[in-house]
Amino acid sequence: MDRHQGGETIAITIKTLPKEELFTSGHTACGGCGSPIVVRAAMKILGENTVTYFPACCLLVFGGTYPHNAFKVPYLHVLFENSAVCAAGIKHALNKQGKEDVNVVAFAGDGGTGDIGFQALSGAAERNEDILYICYDNEAYMNTGIQRSGSTPFGAWTTTTPAGTKIGGKELFKKDLPKIMMAHNVPYVATASVGHPADMIRKIEKAKNMKGFRYLQIFAPCPTGWRMDTSKTVEVAKKAVNSGMWTLFEMEDGVVTLNVKPKMEPVDDYLKMQGRFRHLTDEQIKIIQGWAYKKNEMDLKFVEAFSEDKKE
Amino acid sequence: MxxxxxxxxxxxxxxxxxxxxxxxxxxxxxxxxxxxxxxxxxxxxxxxxxxxxxxxxxxxxxxxxxxxxxxxxxxxxxxxxxxxxxxxxxxxxxxxxxxxxxxxxxxxxxxxxxxxxxxxxxxxxxxxxxxxxxxxxxxxxxxxxxxxxxxxxxxxxxxxxxxxxxxxxxxxxxxxxxxxxxxxxCQGGFECEKADKWLPGYDELPLGLATRPMETPEGLVGPGSFVDNKTGSWKTFAPIYDPDKCIMCRMCWFYCPDGAIKEVGEGDAKTLEFHHEYCKGCGICANECPKDAIKMER
The missing domain is CATH 3.40.920.10 (Pyruvate-ferredoxin oxidoreductase, PFOR, domain III)
Structure with a gap:
């Protein structure tokens, strides 16, 4: 597939996205799952010349149950905690064989990225290994039956943060992983969402065409764990961005750009769509609203501080 | 007991x-x-x-x-x-x-x-x-x-x-x-499809299974073999598509987590085809269609 004409890259859009499915139908994800949307699109963009790596996560289970497999490209799994180093090892091995043009991509959930897999991820980022790391963020350990992770937001019900009369869901806030990854000074870090496909496609394509460590965190709602209707996956992802619960920005060579300016709609709409927030009191909603405002303010200052103009 | x-x-x-x-x-x-x-x-x-x-x-x-x-x-x-x-x-x-x-x-x-x-x-x-x-x-x-x-x-x-x-x-x-x-x-004597999976041991595993799909007596195995797994029976509601209202924006095609929507035809005759054998009936397509060309029905 030739997308380079006269030295300029022609960007992929929904209309020009390849029709071939490298992540086939028949996988066993729950109906309405957000992560296959990410993976289908990513595999179309990355193309056949790709090796994929997975830690333990939903995608590992629904993407392939021995001896069946939904991926038409090589698909590897070692352990939960070492995705980034294993992917880096695959890349080094391919380089030794002279296959330097192969894309190596690690797909992982938020638990396998930010909690259990973090030391390997941080190490690989610090060494600037030449891999693409895509985290699909569904805000809990969904594969094992909805346990809270570092990425679970405040107030959310999970099986390990139950909502009762004394405690109303998780009492701690969501870990800001994208910014932690930005602090590693890697070539490319971006956030995306299944609710903003054009932005997501552009970022995956950009990451594909770069060298060095590239990190993408893509917001992928989980209807099962979020206790919502399966048809609302994309709608809820859009609402997350509009209400400031999730920010779309990217850092390329030290320059941070805000891609979608949050409309800062009240968080109520976003929360009311999901059963995991059903128990919230007005006070808790206020705390979440306050968190969204504060996050937005910090993000804007951050984008300002690392804008193109400030770059020496 | x-x-x-x-x-x-x-x-x-x-x-x-x-x-x-x-x-x-x-x-x-x-x-x-x-x-x-x-x-x-x-x-x-x-x-x-x-x-x-x-x-x-x-x-x-x-x-x-x-x-x-x-x-x-x-x-x-x-x-x-x-x-x-x-x-x-x-x-x-x-x-x-x-x-x-x-x-x-x-x-x-x-x-x-x-x-x-x-x-x-x-x-x-x-x-x-x-x-x-x-x-x-x-x-x-x-x-x-x-x-x-x-x-x-x-x-x-x-x-x-x-x-x-x-x-x-x-x-x-x-x-x-x-x-x-x-x-x-009820009536007896019904035999349901054989659900036995082909599960070779490590020493029977053919070389190259990790990189090539392979036909076995129990069906396709290896990369891409999930196409044999028809997930369409999972659904309660199925999408009903109205090609006249469709403007071919392909949002449903992009969003379908199961890749159950395919584009067929050329030029002006382009249309979408819904593969009900894979569709799990999640309803994202109907929810996101800007022209209400898709409806979910039981």
């Missing part, structure tokens, strides 16, 4: 049904245990759960291989899983189906009760979750537990998980199903 095996799909609440039945039996002074089959099952995939009830203490911890009763939460499972496997000849099958017991085909001819629990659930709960309704049918068909105990069991188990208001709705679903359950005898 009697043993009950529940066959459902992830998300239909087979495990909660098994627990609520155990609770109902416990209310009547019995000992009871309920437990799920542990596996990598997801919403929509076939799952199992078990209830064991006895007058005395229960020491057996095994899965139930020779049940006295089977409860099937979705009649489409009867063609996918051998639900009557090991069922005792004196046993009984309780099946969620709109059909009469006489029209149900299982591996063996046994006593059978049917109830259209999906319709009952949609009417009382607004969702196709059939676990509470089927318990009403169990009470009616077997007479082992009273409908009042079933209601208490539901209030106990469901009340803890989803709150009293929703538990009451579920109790009403059980009562409604109790009234419309039909009892009879």
């Amino acid at each position: 009697y043993e009950v095996r529940f066959h459902g799909r992830g998300g239909q609440g087979a495990v909660m049904a098994a627990q609520a039945l155990a609770s109902a039996a416990f209310q009547e002074g019995n000992y009871a245990v309920a437990f799920p089959y542990f596996g990598a099952e997801r919403r929509g995939a076939p799952v199992m759960a078990f209830t064991r009830v006895d007058k005395d203490k229960i020491f057996s911890k095994t899965l139930i291989y020779e049940p006295d009763y089977i409860v099937v939460l979705d009649d489409k499972l009867c063609g996918l899983v051998d639900v009557s496997d090991g069922l005792k000849d004196s046993g009984m099958a309780i099946i969620n189906s709109a059909e009469k017991p006489e029209d149900i085909k299982l591996g063996k001819a046994v006593k059978c009760a049917t109830v259209d629990a999906t319709t009952v659930a949609l009417e009382t709960l607004g969702q196709p979750i059939t676990n509470s309704a089927i318990l009403g049918a169990f009470a009616k068909a077997t007479g082992l537990v009273s409908i009042d105990s079933v209601v208490e069991g539901i209030m106990d188990i469901f009340g803890n998980r989803i709150g009293e208001r929703l538990a009451t709705k579920n109790a009403n679903a059980a009562k409604a199903a109790y009234e419309v359950t039909q009892v009879g005898t």
Whole structure:
């Protein structure tokens, strides 16, 4: 597939996205799952010349149950905690064989990225290994039956943060992983969402065409764990961005750009769509609203501080 | 002692049904245990759960291989899983189906009760979750537990998980199903598709399986072989597509988590084709279509 004409890259859009499915139908994800949307699109963009790596996560289970497999490209799994180093090892091995043009991509959930897999991820980022790391963020350990992770937001019900009369869901806030990854000074870090496909496609394509460590965190709602209707996956992802619960920005060579300016709609709409927030009191909603405002303010200052103009 | 095996799909609440039945039996002074089959099952995939009830203490911890009763939460499972496997000849099958017991085909001819629990659930709960309704049918068909105990069991188990208001709705679903359950005898001799998977040991594994797909007597294995896994039977609602309203924006094609929407034709004749054999009926396409060209229907 030739997308380079006269030295300029022609960007992929929904209309020009390849029709071939490298992540086939028949996988066993729950109906309405957000992560296959990410993976289908990513595999179309990355193309056949790709090796994929997975830690333990939903995608590992629904993407392939021995001896069946939904991926038409090589698909590897070692352990939960070492995705980034294993992917880096695959890349080094391919380089030794002279296959330097192969894309190596690690797909992982938020638990396998930010909690259990973090030391390997941080190490690989610090060494600037030449891999693409895509985290699909569904805000809990969904594969094992909805346990809270570092990425679970405040107030959310999970099986390990139950909502009762004394405690109303998780009492701690969501870990800001994208910014932690930005602090590693890697070539490319971006956030995306299944609710903003054009932005997501552009970022995956950009990451594909770069060298060095590239990190993408893509917001992928989980209807099962979020206790919502399966048809609302994309709608809820859009609402997350509009209400400031999730920010779309990217850092390329030290320059941070805000891609979608949050409309800062009240968080109520976003929360009311999901059963995991059903128990919230007005006070808790206020705390979440306050968190969204504060996050937005910090993000804007951050984008300002690392804008193109400030770059020496 | 009697043993009950529940066959459902992830998300239909087979495990909660098994627990609520155990609770109902416990209310009547019995000992009871309920437990799920542990596996990598997801919403929509076939799952199992078990209830064991006895007058005395229960020491057996095994899965139930020779049940006295089977409860099937979705009649489409009867063609996918051998639900009557090991069922005792004196046993009984309780099946969620709109059909009469006489029209149900299982591996063996046994006593059978049917109830259209999906319709009952949609009417009382607004969702196709059939676990509470089927318990009403169990009470009616077997007479082992009273409908009042079933209601208490539901209030106990469901009340803890989803709150009293929703538990009451579920109790009403059980009562409604109790009234419309039909009892009879099903047909036997039905053989469901062979579900055996090809599972080679490490020394039998052909070289290159990790990089190439391969045909085996049990179907395709290796990369891309999930195409043989038809997930279309998972759905309750199916998308109905109106090509006249469609503007070919392809948003549904992009969003479909299952890749069940394909573009066909050339130029102006381009249209979309819905592959119902893979569609899980999530409804994202209908929800996101800007022109309302897709509707979800049962």
